[in-house]
Each structure stands twice: as C-alpha cells, then as structure tokens.
Amino acid sequence: MPLVAAAVCPHPPLLVPEVAGAAASELDDLRSACDLAVGRLLATGPDVVVLLGVGPVTGPVRPPATGSLQPWGVDLDVPLVPGQPDRGAVLPLSLTIGAWLLSRHVPLPAASKQQAVQVTADAGPVEVAALAAEIAAAGDRVALLVLGDGSACRGQQAPGYDDQRALPYDEGVATALAEADLDALRDLDPGVSAQLKVAGRAAWQVLADAAGASGGGWRGELLHESAPYGVAYFVASWERM
DSSP states (O other): OOOOEEEEOOOGGGGSHHHHHHGGGGHHHHHHHHHHHHHHHHTTSEEEEEEEEEESOOOOOOOEEEEGGGGGGOOEEEESSSTTTSSSSSOHHHHHHHHHHHHTTTTOTTTEEEEEEETTTTTHHHHHHHHHHHHHHHHSSEEOOOOOHHHHHSSTTTOOOOOOHHHHHHHHHHHHHHOOHHHHHHHHHHHHHHTHHHHHHHHHHHHHHHHHHHHHEEEEEEEEEOOTTTTTTEEEEEOOO
C-alpha cells in the first residue's frame, strides 16, 4: 500500500503573499488551510512526497526544476528541491504553487524526498490510470500533494463568467473530497469540466486511481471551500483508515 496520505490544495498565484500584495489577507484562511493539509501530509512520515498538478504534458518532471512567479508580477523563483544546483526544467503554475506550499514546511521529515509529476488538462482514463500507477510505484510510503482549482464560472466577475452548472459541479467535488469518494471523482466529465474551466479534474482523477490502486479504505476531510474571485478553491486531507 504505497500511498499513505494525500492533500488537495488549489494553485492560484494569489496564494503567495508577494503576488497578492495588499490583498494577501483576503486569502489568509485558504493559506492556513493549505498549511494544515500539507502539515498533516508530512506528519505521516512518507519516504516520497509527490507533487501532482496540471501541466503541458503527462509524466514526471525531473529535478532540477524551477517555477517562476514573474508572469504574475513578482520576481520570485520557486525551486522544486530547495538547494538544487541550477534552474533546470520549468515548472507549470500548479507545481510552482505546490513547491511553494511545500517549502513552507522545510526541512522535510527525515529520509523524505520530493518528486513532481504533471498531467494534461484533457487527460483521459487510460492516461490517468497509467500516471496513477507510476505514482504508486514511487516509493514504499508515498504522500501525494494534489494541486487543482474548481470551476472558474462562479459569478459575473469570474474568469469564465457565470454558469449555473458551476455551483452544483463544485458542490459535488467538495462532497467527493470530504468523503474520499473515489468513484465520484472518477465520474467527473472532462467535457463539462473544460467548459467550466476546471483546472483540477485530471489531477483529482489521478488521485482517485492512485488511492484505489493502493487498496484499503480512505478517510477524507474538507478543510476549506470558497470561491472568492469566482474560482472554486478546495483544501482536503486524506488518510488511510
């Protein structure tokens, strides 16, 4: 049973206080929930922490790798592994925020190492299952930090404008994460998810397949749910029963 725990967090650039600037306090509750979820993840004593988020291709991101917040107006680099020798590959936004969240808990538990994998936003079931199998083989005790946002259509000021399907979609995701409902996550429709500009669908389905492949039962807890800018953010913690 290689997967021992998982944490689900969103990846808005505004989560980083330097990016949010004067508005940083608006996401204090979200930031605190992410810290709690990552702290619980690391408390399980994993030998490997795998960051998982949407990227341009499906597969591992080999270290060294670095993310940058320059596109969001801040000259801040986020290395995948603290102290890595050079910049290396470019991390997508999801993994950049994941590495930033993890860096708030450095040093990692003894004997732990960190890896990163990405999945394309339009990944289908076969691609998702194959990546889940790779994650399950990453170590004897794998902890998975999953990055992904919900719909971006919650209101007229949302990036995707207003779509009445967004709220029930997000409510379904929130319930699935709270209950560690693997089938509900697997059943998320890729087409509808894309229409609602959901950034987490593929990553959540990889989580579901990885948890299912690890066997046993899972206990979930939803630590945070909000949509402050018309984009749904979820924070959840999963552990084996």
